[in-house]
Amino acid sequence: MNDTTAAPLQRGLLARLGAQEDLNFLLTNRIPRIAATRLMGRIANIESPAFTRLALRLWQWFTPLDLSEAKHQRFTSIKDCFTRELKDGARPFDMRPDVFASPCDAIVGATGVVQRGQVYQAKGFPYSTAELFGPTQDASVFEGGRFITLRLTSAMYHRFHAPADGTVEHVTYLSGDTWNVNPVALKRVERLFCRNERAVVRMRLRGGQPVALVPVAAVLVASIRLHWLDVLLHIGLDLESKGANEMPCSAPHAKGQEMGWFEHGSTIIVFVPRGFELAEGIAHGAYIRAGQALLKIS
Structure with missing residues (x-):
């Protein structure tokens, strides 16, 4: 792909992202936020592998959820997925003292x-x-x-x-x-x-x-x-x-x-x-x- 075609594609992706974030803002800030957050906490803690698999499939329709680096591929709850550990060495730290x-x-x-x-x-x-x-x-x-x-x-x-x-x-x-x-x-x-x-x-x-x-x-x-x-x-x-x-x-x-x-x-x-x-x-x-x-x- 050359620079001439890449630029319009990048602008299109940015426009789509902007539209999604506008919609996200409108939806999440027109609801009882604290009540919704507490409800999310309860749902995220439901321990059901079947429910979790369904929820994650639905979630992946809306966001690029990549689990390839996760240490484990099976999750007992949504929280278990969101707080997942990664494979050893997946996030090496720059150890220079400065x-x-x-x-x-x-x-x-x-x-x-x-x-x-x-x-x-x-x-x-x-x-x-x-x-x-x-x-x-x-x-x-x-x-x-x-x-x-x-x-x-x-x-x-x-x-x-x-x-x-x-x-x-x-x-x-x-x-x-x-x-x-x-x-x-x-x-x-x-x-x-x-x-x-x-x-x-x-x-x-x-x-x-x-x-x-x-x-x-x-x-x-x-x-x-x-x-x-x-x-x-x-x-x-x-x-x-x-x-x-x-x-x-x-x-x-x-x-x-x-x-x-x-x-x-x-x-x-x-x-x-x-x-x-x-x-x-x-x-x-x-x-x-x-x-x-x-x-x-x-």
Whole structure:
């Protein structure tokens, strides 16, 4: 295929994707989101191989769900599929000491520098780090540093890993809504990440640098598992109080070690202080895999 014919085909695919995301936004944000997400959680936990096979066949009509890398090919539930392990060696991590690796498979969203406590979810849609991190966390350490939004689609590998050697020191879980986090929603709903349920995972790297990973829940994302706390966080059901829920910890992690998983798909926002630069090829719209170089210590 030559460049002359490839360009119209690419434009056609982008147009189709845009139309699908518009429809996705309209459908998922015109329903009772939290109720739908809780229902999805119950359905995903139904342990029936026959039901699971049927559900996955239907799902593959709407999304390119590739299970060829999965360690196991038979699943007892939808959740079992969405939180699947991969074959050994499927996600090798860049072990160079100056590399901060991607914690997950993702599509790169907004990237930039934190300026005056402000970052962007999409062009023209700013939000504050103070609001995202919640009233109990100090986000000022990331002023002048970088942020990267990593979007996990429903078809992707849903487990996330330590991006570098370091220790998780604190987790703050903030209850909230479950807006869709696709690109259409990010261009229409202001401060979306600050409205949704999320966890602020504060980590200190072996070199002393503070970093933060902020997994954000979304519609139909029924839970987030954090292994080192042996906690399953989902739609406030496991937590008695609303607002900020504090979970101090001291959990050493080696680069590439599994940290947890999303049930379905969602977003992780990465924050690093000054002294980091984007790795080669990291730009809006890029598809990346867990373990690939995301940032480099400059």
